[in-house]
Amino acid sequence: MLRVCLRGVKATARKNSGRTRLTNLQHNRGYTAGESSGASRVVVAGLLTVSGGVGGTILYAKWDHKFRAAVEKNVPYSEWLLGLALGPAPQDTGLPIKKRMESLQPPSMMEKQMRTPTTKPEKKLKETAEHPAPDASSALVQSAQSIQEASAEATQIISAISEVQSVPAPCDTEAAATGREDCKECNDHTVAMEPTAVLQKTDSAGTAEPLTERPVEEVAARLAQQDQEENNVVASVSASLEDSLASSAQATLQAIGAQEAALQAIGQHTHKLKEAMEAEAPSEEKSTQWKDLETALADRTTSMNVAKTALLKANEALDSLKSVIDKSKGLKVAAARPLILAAEENLHKMVVDLDKVVSKVQSAESEAKIVAQYSELVNEAKQQFHREVSSLTPEIQANWKGLTGKLSTDDLNALIAHAHRRIDQLNRELAEQRVREQIHIDAALEQQKLEDQKALEKAVGTALQHVKEEARLEQEKKLAELREVIEAEMRTQLRRQAAAHTDHVRDVLKVQEQELKAEAEQVLSSKMLEQETRYRQLTQEQLDNFTLDMNAAYARLKGVEEAIDSHVEAEEEARKAHQLWLSVEALNYTLKTASAESPSMPLEDAAEAVRASCVDSDFALALASALPEKSLKRGVYSEASLRARFYSMRSLARRVALIDESHNTLYQYFLSYIQAALLFESQQEAPPTQLHSEDLDAFKLLSYASYCLEHGDLELAAKLVNQLRGEARRVVEDWLTEARLTLETRQVASLLSAYANAVGLGTTQAP
Amino acid sequence: MAAEHGRKWDRCLADTAVKTVTGISVGIVFSVLFFKRRTWPVSFGSGLGLGMGYSNCQHDFRSPYLIHGRVVKDQ
Numbered sequence: 001m002l003r004v005c006l007r008g009v010k011a012t013a014r015k016n017s018g019r020t021r022l023t024n025l026q027h028n029r030g031y032t033a034g035e036s037s038g039a040s041r042v043v044v045a046g047l048l049t050v051s052g053g054v055g056g057t058i059l060y061a062k063w064d065h066k067f068r069a070a071v072e073k074n075v076p077y078s079e080w081l082l083g084l085a086l087g088p089a090p091q092d093t094g095l096p097i098k099k100r101m102e103s104l105q106p107p108s109m110m111e112k113q114m115r116t117p118t119t120k121p122e123k124k125l126k127e128t129a130e131h132p133a134p135d136a137s138s139a140l141v142q143s144a145q146s147i148q149e150a151s152a153e154a155t156q157i158i159s160a161i162s163e164v165q166s167v168p169a170p171c172d173t174e175a176a177a178t179g180r181e182d183c184k185e186c187n188d189h190t191v192a193m194e195p196t197a198v199l200q201k202t203d204s205a206g207t208a209e210p211l212t213e214r215p216v217e218e219v220a221a222r223l224a225q226q227d228q229e230e231n232n233v234v235a236s237v238s239a240s241l242e243d244s245l246a247s248s249a250q251a252t253l254q255a256i257g258a259q260e261a262a263l264q265a266i267g268q269h270t271h272k273l274k275e276a277m278e279a280e281a282p283s284e285e286k287s288t289q290w291k292d293l294e295t296a297l298a299d300r301t302t303s304m305n306v307a308k309t310a311l312l313k314a315n316e317a318l319d320s321l322k323s324v325i326d327k328s329k330g331l332k333v334a335a336a337r338p339l340i341l342a343a344e345e346n347l348h349k350m351v352v353d354l355d356k357v358v359s360k361v362q363s364a365e366s367e368a369k370i371v372a373q374y375s376e377l378v379n380e381a382k383q384q385f386h387r388e389v390s391s392l393t394p395e396i397q398a399n400w401k402g403l404t405g406k407l408s409t410d411d412l413n414a415l416i417a418h419a420h421r422r423i424d425q426l427n428r429e430l431a432e433q434r435v436r437e438q439i440h441i442d443a444a445l446e447q448q449k450l451e452d453q454k455a456l457e458k459a460v461g462t463a464l465q466h467v468k469e470e471a472r473l474e475q476e477k478k479l480a481e482l483r484e485v486i487e488a489e490m491r492t493q494l495r496r497q498a499a500a501h502t503d504h505v506r507d508v509l510k511v512q513e514q515e516l517k518a519e520a521e522q523v524l525s526s527k528m529l530e531q532e533t534r535y536r537q538l539t540q541e542q543l544d545n546f547t548l549d550m551n552a553a554y555a556r557l558k559g560v561e562e563a564i565d566s567h568v569e570a571e572e573e574a575r576k577a578h579q580l581w582l583s584v585e586a587l588n589y590t591l592k593t594a595s596a597e598s599p600s601m602p603l604e605d606a607a608e609a610v611r612a613s614c615v616d617s618d619f620a621l622a623l624a625s626a627l628p629e630k631s632l633k634r635g636v637y638s639e640a641s642l643r644a645r646f647y648s649m650r651s652l653a654r655r656v657a658l659i660d661e662s663h664n665t666l667y668q669y670f671l672s673y674i675q676a677a678l679l680f681e682s683q684q685e686a687p688p689t690q691l692h693s694e695d696l697d698a699f700k701l702l703s704y705a706s707y708c709l710e711h712g713d714l715e716l717a718a719k720l721v722n723q724l725r726g727e728a729r730r731v732v733e734d735w736l737t738e739a740r741l742t743l744e745t746r747q748v749a750s751l752l753s754a755y756a757n758a759v760g761l762g763t764t765q766a767p
Numbered sequence: 768m769a770a771e772h773g774r775k776w777d778r779c780l781a782d783t784a785v786k787t788v789t790g791i792s793v794g795i796v797f798s799v800l801f802f803k804r805r806t807w808p809v810s811f812g813s814g815l816g817l818g819m820g821y822s823n824c825q826h827d828f829r830s831p832y833l834i835h836g837r838v839v840k841d842q
Contacts, residue, residue, distance in 0.1 A: 652772060661832045664828060664832055665825055665829075666828065734769075
């Protein structure tokens with residue numbers, strides 16, 4: 001189809017050219033100098049195009065420096081021309097500027113990046129700072145708390161220690177205090193507490209023999225506890241006593257004060273009453289007097305009430321104090337005794353004072369009663385008289401003393417008559433009264449005697465009581481003092497006795513101990529010596545005999561063992577070597593199974609067998625594992641097949657001999673083909689011992705390789721083929737890998753067989 | 768590798784042939800339809816086809832030796 005097209009093209013071209021020629025001829029008819037003008041025209045056109053092309057290249061070269069460089073390289077003498085036209089080629093300044101710009105940009109971006117990461121760590125730092133701050137504060141608080149706790153604990157410990165330590169020193173007084181109550185215990189404690197005593201069994205207590213000495217600390221602790229309890233009790237008792245004393249003292253003082261006030265009020269009242277009764281003052285003063293009297297009466301009553309209540313309170317307080325004293329007496333704690341005694345004394349005093357004051361008040365009251373009665377009677381009489389007078393003379397006013405000229409004679413007469421009558425009456429009454437006087441007086445005396453007796457008895461009783469109480473208190477005080485003194489003396493005596501006893505016993509014991517020790521040591525050492533010597537003799541004899549026998553037997557055994565081992569080893573080695581040799585032979589055989597076109601069997605089984613049979617030899621193991629993977633899986637080609645392949649490959653390599661990395665256009669391929677067709681080299685040429693640079697031509701290399709292959713030297717052939725470059729190299733690449741594989745495998749196999757042979761030779765024993 | 772070389776050539780020639788013929792046929796079509804049966808579209812098309820085929824062929828043979836570079840920025 002192409003030829004048809006070409007013919008068509010040619011035909012059209014001819015037609016066109018024909019047409020142009022006709023037109024040209026037509027034109028030529030017009031113009032006589034057409035032929036010359038046509039030639040000149042062609043020349044001109046040609047010159048124009050050439051100059052246009054040159055100018056174009058020059059302009060383009062001016063614009064594009066790479067193009068200029070390419071042109072200068074390829075076209076000879078263009079450098080001179082371009083240099084003439086444009087000046088020398090400029091250096092490359094364009095790119096670095098760009099690079100600098102780019103480099104300028106990144107630092108700015110990097111700065112931005114730097115800034116953002118730095119803010120993050122700052123934030124993190126702040127957070128961590130905040131966290132440690134509360135943590136620190138909390139930790140501080142905690143530490144403060146812990147410090148406080150620790151300090152509290154320390155103080156507790158210190159106080160406890162101090163308490164414990166302080167116990168042994170005042171043990172005497174405590175023991176004395178407790179001794180009165182728990183004597184037995186006390187004795188034991190005192191006995192155990194003696195710091196100089198070592199082992200003390202006093203018979204005074206009469207306790208059983210194996211009374212284990214309590215440890216000092218326990219006793220001290222117990223005593224300390226007891227002391228503490230006592231102290232607590234004493235403190236509480238004293239506190240309660242003081243309280244009750246204070247309250248009762250207060251109450252009694254109050255009561256006494258109130259009673260005295262009542263006394264005074266009563267006295268005043270009676271005085272005023274007496275005054276009011278006896279005095280004959282004018283009416284206004286009388287009224288004021290009566291008023292004062294009323295106020296005094298009111299005062300008296302209030303003070304009496306106050307006194308009563310105060311008295312009640314005081315009695316209550318005294319009762320409570322008594323109960324407290326009784327209670328504290330019931331506790332039977334010795335140290336509180338003086339306090340109790342003092343409290344009792346105070347109580348007694350207060351009671352006495354209170355009684356005195358009460359008696360005073362009572363006497364004053366009785367006086368006041370008498371005066372009040374008297375005043376009542378007087379008042380009554382007065383009132384009666386008033387009534388009579390008023391009944392007689394109704395129109396006259398009450399205060400009849402002031403009247404002088406107002407009364408009429410009748411009235412006066414009546415009044416006088418009345419008065420006379422009254423006088424008569426009164427005289428009669430008086431006579432009666434005189435008669436009855438004695439009787440009344442006797443009766444009153446009798447009554448008074450009785451009352452006096454009662455009062456006397458009461459007073460005597462109270463006085464007796466007081467005296468008894470005082471005597472008892474004094475007795476108790478004396479008892480207490482005496483007891484203390486006796487106790488202290490007893491203690492000192494006991495201590496002395498105990499000290500003397502302990503000293504004596506200690507000395508005796510020491511002496512005894514030493515004596516006994518010396519004796520026993522002597523006996524022991526002599527006996528031991530005897531035994532030692534005898535024993536050593538016997539053992540030595542036995543040892544000597546035994547070692548002799550053992551040495552003989554051992555030597556013999558060793559000899560026998562060595563002989564056997566060497567035999568066994570040798571046999572083992574021989575067996576192994578044999579096995580190895582067999583496996584290597586198998587490997588070689590598999591290598592030979594390669595046919596003309598296909599590779600050999602996979603060498604895996606054979607290699608496995610070789611590995612199994614040379615487990616202890618590192619060298620053989622290394623070799624066995626050095627077999628290339630592909631040969632194990634797929635097998636290797638034989639040398640013959642490689643040789644055959646080489647020839648087909650050779651022609652192809654020749655054909656692409658001119659192609660390499662840079663020259664690889666299709667035109668080059670065409671040239672290369674022509675070269676292969678036209679170049680004749682010898683089929684086989686012996687390679688020199690040293691390769692020079694001109695020997696590295698593809699054709700030569702191939703002929704060398706061919707020679708090597710013909711002479712069976714695959715290795716050298718592979719080496720030579722390895723020197724090919726470019727497309728030729730690519731074409732022969734797989735042949736080369738195959739050749740390498742085969743060579744490797746063969747090398748390993750030959751090494752293994754050499755090794756096996758050597759080992760086998762080494763282990764075979766000469767008959 | 769030797770086989771590869773042969774295969775490349777086969778591909779090359781087939782490809783060129785196809786392209787040329789296609790070019791010629793397109794040229795003929797164009798010439799008939801638009802250009803009043805002139806010859807130049809045909810030759811133009813055949814030239815196009817041949818050129819494309821040649822270029823492809825060359826690229827194929829060159830492909831092992833082509834280095835594909837990339838501009839690596841400084842960052």
